[in-house]
Amino acid sequence: MSKGLVVTAVHTGSIAEEMEIEVGDRVLEVNEEKLNDLIDFQFGISEDEFMLLIEKKNGKQWEIEIEKAPGEFLGLQVEMSSQGLKTCRNNCTFCFVAQMPKGMRSSLYDKDDDYRLSLTQGSFITLSNLSEEEIERIISLHLSPLYVSVHAWNPEVRARMMRNPQAGKLPEQIKRFAEAGIAVHAQVVVVPDHNDGEVLAETIEQLGGLYPAIQSIAVVPVGLTRYREHLTSLRGFTSAEAGQIVVEAELWQKKFLSLTGRHLVYYADEFYVLAGREFPNFTVYDEFPQLENGVGMARKFITELESVWELLPNQLAERHVHLITGISAQVFFESWSQRLMARIKGLKLSVHGIRNDFFGTSVTAAGLLTAQDIAHQLEDLAGEEFFIPRVMLKADEDLFLDDHDVKWLEEKVNGKASIVENHGVAFLEHLIGDSLEVGRFE
Structure with missing residues (x-):
């Protein structure tokens, strides 16, 4: 029998939670069809009615009949494959x-x-x-x-x-x-x-x-x-x-x-x-x-900023924010920081283009910066706020590439971090402390 697929997440309020499916259970079959990978699973649950064979962590097997409304989600995530992922067989001269x-x-x-x-x-x-x-x-x-x-x-x-x-x-x-x-x-x-x-x-x-x-x-x-x-x-x-x-x-x-x-x-x-x-x-x-x-990240970011420019306040309470980025984007952010400070009184922005000593100075992208390099190149921020682009972090754990987390960096630079999503409207919302509902980029 197929080993099935291990349940990796159950969404709160979902059908799966209601059926008492838990992380660590195994989905063995959908409609009596054995599962080898996520593709089998997704095709199996695409209908509005189907039968799951679940093996609980204690070894007991449950047959669960599922009925869901059109467009309703099961709320269940499973591993990609029971045999593990296929790995690269190449030995590229440029492999990162x-x-x-x-x-x-x-x-x-x-x-x-x-x-x-x-x-x-x-x-x-x-x-x-x-x-x-x-x-x-x-x-x-x-x-x-x-x-x-x-x-x-x-x-x-x-x-x-x-x-x-x-x-x-x-x-x-x-x-x-x-x-x-x-x-x-x-x-x-x-x-x-x-x-x-x-x-x-x-x-x-x-x-x-x-x-x-x-x-x-x-x-x-x-x-x-x-x-x-x-x-x-x-x-x-x-x-x-x-x-x-x-x-x-x-x-x-x-x-x-x-x-x-x-x-x-x-x-x-x-x-x-x-x-x-x-x-x-x-x-x-x-x-x-x-x-x-x-x-296209830069152009999209610019377009988003421009789409809500007229919605920005003319003044804020005195606020100093430090923007952390890679060397390649430093000039870009310095230019926009000057425009923003001219537009919003009370706002002070300091751009820090971080040199990548960890991987080498030829690597200039923000997404490849480490917490160590940021910590070594920032002065004591005296409790002031600094923005960390989401692209620098592992999505599910907020870890940098060198395995240090955001809290570690906060302690090292004596500052308060804000993680900013990788688009212009989110960046501005963090800056002004308010939402910009009208004129969002599409």
């Missing part, structure tokens, strides 16, 4: 996990490459470890959309960069999914002298030719830390190279807009910062399909 120091929490070294996580959480996968059975399952169940790390369309280049001959099968896999109507969001991590230039142009052209199956293409620069001993020698982009990529970006976006009605290919904010260029207009990002990939 391979560039991390020892001694961090174990989950940071996990290299998952599981299509089920791609479907349910938007994790990027390489397709290099998919079996024929799994490909057929994706197609037959129409598991869509998938998020795929492409990197290079050229099979030889991709296999060489990922150090896996199976990686060269990507073009045929992508085409097969496209023919079956499976939507794909693609990302290309660009490494200078490896998959830029003509290789990148071919990759974008081939992917774009598969629209509408290819729903978006994100182009992001390689991330390099100081922990690259015994690894392939790689370099980052120069400002001039980033500028050329931005010029090419505009050409591709105009081409795809005329062909598809969408810009289709989107470039990481880091390219524009490095090139010293303005971020593209809001419309260039369409509906921001790859926001979590660092693509």
Whole structure:
């Protein structure tokens, strides 16, 4: 018999709680169908009536008949798979996990490459470890959309960069999914002298030719830390190279807009910062399909700020807030801080661009900062408030990458932390201490 799936959460007030299902119980079957993973479970409970076979923690089995109204949720979360997650079989020359120091929490070294996580959480996968059975399952169940790390369309280049001959099968896999109507969001991590230039142009052209199956293409620069001993020698982009990529970006976006009605290919904010260029207009990002990939965050933030600008108060009680960010966003926040202080009397903002000594100074994104670096570079805040962007923290535990929590940081800098969600309206609401219900960004 299948081991079933362990219950990881039961929502308060839900049907599952009413049925006395508890965390640690196992869901063995839905409608007498054994469960191997979350996909089986989700398909099984998609109807308004179904039967669950639950094994309690004491070993007793319960049969529970569920009836729910259309749109009502069961309120039950289960583990992804009874066999564990599929892990990455590649040995990419640019792998970020391979560039991390020892001694961090174990989950940071996990290299998952599981299509089920791609479907349910938007994790990027390489397709290099998919079996024929799994490909057929994706197609037959129409598991869509998938998020795929492409990197290079050229099979030889991709296999060489990922150090896996199976990686060269990507073009045929992508085409097969496209023919079956499976939507794909693609990302290309660009490494200078490896998959830029003509290789990148071919990759974008081939992917774009598969629209509408290819729903978006994100182009992001390689991330390099100081922990690259015994690894392939790689370099980052120069400002001039980033500028050329931005010029090419505009050409591709105009081409795809005329062909598809969408810009289709989107470039990481880091390219524009490095090139010293303005971020593209809001419309260039369409509906921001790859926001979590660092693509369009700055423009979305700006648009949200502007959408509620006229709703801001003219004055506040004297307040000093410290804004914590990465080096790449420092100039951006300093500019907006000046505008906000001119707009709201009584508000004082101090921007702290934190140098990433932990991973190396070439890493400039806020999301990769550690509590240690923040603590070492902030002065005594004398009880004043500082903002921590949510992107710096592990979502469910409020831990930084170095396993220190927010309370630890508060004690180190003698300040009071506020965790701010990653959008402009939330940022302003924290600043003024009030909600901005009208004019929210959509």
